[in-house]
Amino acid sequence: MRTAEVRVAAAGDAAEIARIQRLTWRTAYAGLLGERALAELDSTAERRWAEAIAFPGTTVHVAVEGDTTVGFCVAGLAPHEEVASASGTLPGDADRTGLIATLLVEPRWGRRGHGGRLLAAAAEGLRLRGAERGISWVAESDSASLGFFRHAGWRPDGTVRTLDTGERRLREVRLTGGLELRLVP
Template sequence: MTTADVRPATTDDIGEISRIQLSTWHTAYRDALGAAVDALDPQEVSASWAEAVAHPDTDVYVAVEGSATVGFCVVGIAPEPEVAAADGTLPDDASRTGWVATLLVEPRWGRRGHGGRLLGTAAAGLRRRGAERGIAWVVQSDSASLSFYRGVGWNPDGTVRTLDTGERTIKELRLTGSLNLRLEHPEQSALDRS
């Protein structure tokens, strides 16, 4: 039986993280992002991930199944612009709000519990950093991601933003919820058990 787990990313994982991002964006987000997907420079993507893995204020995790890296997640305490209300005001718990900046599982590895394990491990890491709740931005048309987050008890908080790709605009919903997650798959990573 193949083992599935989540562990902290290292610099050795940057190539796979970059590959998964590029592959997943081409597969799952082409309609939303258009030509912006083709404009992504693999070397710039890798440099960005190298910076994220090394940054002391972020935690990057990878999901693995056997020897394959199948997904990743990056989290940290939410920067003020991410947690602020539409009018710019900050909630009372702004400094205690975690941010799931990215959570991607390569589509061919979907529906195997990797997303839940990633989010569960990330939530545990955010709690260790002092966060009490989490937020994530999800493209409004991404029904799979919206369903995933709703399945763990995260829901839209009423804040919507519009991003301009240069070719089209994308609406994103901000979701929020507890870091004590309701996971359908109770398996936890080694980090969650520590």
């Protein structure tokens, strides 16, 4: 039986993280993002992931099954612009809110608990930094990711944003939830 675990990413993980992002975006998000956004990802992903791994205040976690990296998650304290309401008002807990910036599991490794382990590890790290709740932005049409976060107890808070990919507009909803997550076997 192969061992599944989550660990903090090292500089040498950037290429695998980029590979997983490219594959997952091409599989799950091609219709949402457009070819131009995917092509840009192809040319810059590995360098950007190396920068993200080294960025202070952000933790990149990787899920590993056996010797294979199968997913990743990026977490840190949420910048105020990510926590603010549509009017720009900050909630009272803005400085105690964590952000799950990205959580992806390569599609062929889905439904094996990797996403839950990644979210639990990220939540634990955010709690250690003083966060009391978390937020994440998810494409409104991404039913798999919305279902995953709902299963973890996270819900839309009524805030939406629209991103311009250069070819399309991507509407995202902000989810929020607790950071006291427990994995259920």
